[in-house]
Amino acid sequence: MSPSSPRIIFYNAEVSRFGHRVWLALEQINANYTVHPVDLFVPRPEWYTRNLSPTGLVPAIAFDVPEGCSPADLPASTIRMNESLPILEFLADALPAANLFPADIVARARVRAFISRFEAGFAKAFEAVLFRGEHPQALLDALAQYQDELVGVQRRFADEPTGSEGGFVFGEWSMAEIAAVPFLVRALMCLEHDIGKYPAGEGRKVWEEYASSEKFARMRKYMVDVSARPALKVTWKVEEQLPIWSQFPIFKRDSA
Template identity: 40%
Template sequence: MSSSTYPRRRSTHVIPNHFLLLLGIPRLLTLASQPSQYAHRVHLALDEVKAEYVTHNIDLQAKPAWFLEKINPEGTIPALSYGPKCAPDDPSPEAAAIPESLVILEFLADLFPNGGILPPNDPVARARARLLVAHFESVFTVAFKSAFYEGKSPQLVLDALLEFQARLPKDGFALGAWGMVEMSAAPFLVRTWMLLEHDFGHYPVGEGTKAWEALSKEDKFTRVRKYVEDMKAYPTFRGSWDEVRKLSVRS
């Protein structure tokens, strides 16, 4: 879908007179009917809190004027419009426009304090979650872009995974329960396994498969392998991910 409105989710968190509109577009590594890794983060958070929202896709090759003028002059996605109910392509002037996936996750954590994004009554745990997300963003996502988009060695991804793994607990999710860390990391980590296994990337042919074999077999990656398996099995993520369809588009 180049431009679509998804069915609304029934919400257990009532926000009178306000409307959530997620604006995004599929990128290189995704399907037209599913979000990029950045928009995927926001979809995971919205679905976890059972928010009622509408998604409207933006063509980044032909950005509409209303998006640049009313939502995000930088032109990046995802972006969230929060305000009075309106047509997806005609946001209300009273609406708040919020770009950047991690900023949106923080906003949703405030909007839905008991929704499971951040622990509601534990400032220390909230700080730990934010520190892990900050580390992941500054180390792993940089390595991800370098390998898959810029053609640098997948070894950068493996090294970044080991750094992130060292910050995880011995088992389970980062803070015990699924939350912001997993919403931030899962879209990147699950794609990493898929892309390496099928040697998709701008690095030399064969380098991805070689890195995937190391991830799959070497003991030093045991913890992060289990972490990714647990995330893939989590209901909110499982309902948002269709690897077979993604691979059919990439093939």
């Protein structure tokens, strides 16, 4: 997008899987954006909760920001928004030329339905395992379910494009990946490195099954294709995320 496209300020913390959704979208559409980092280890500044994110959570955006404005002091007329999925929908509507969403309303509805299933399935398993210590088998099951989505097993409509012959959940890369991939890359990193509240050693065991079993061959190929996307290369760097996730108190075992 040209420098004359709307200026966006993106309030984010790189650890955030929700923020990563928005970051992926901004990168993919080559948006005219700057990042304002939010430190999740300290209380949010008053201006942030008052003006950008009433819950204090990241991500948030300010859209069409006049040149020279400070991230902490925006004119009252500036559009501000929080919550990752509504931000994605907003960007798709505000910048239609970027093609974040398919133009066809049936295809859009199907992407939304996929994201609803993802939120109820994989995203819940992610929290249960990593933050609450449920056995990581729940994440392996969620990966298997995702693979079923990818090849079309979980879906109902014969005319719906799938990734059964390669490619992505709807054949082409779509909002489905933007919503899901930030969770997938973090889940796989955590299992591989045994990070999470579950009993020590169990994450790595599950990851070894994922990494070696024929059952997950399609999913592994998908993750290779996902990792090759330019927007992912910019927004996901394991070597930077790993030290943060290894030290974050909410992922630490009680005995650790």
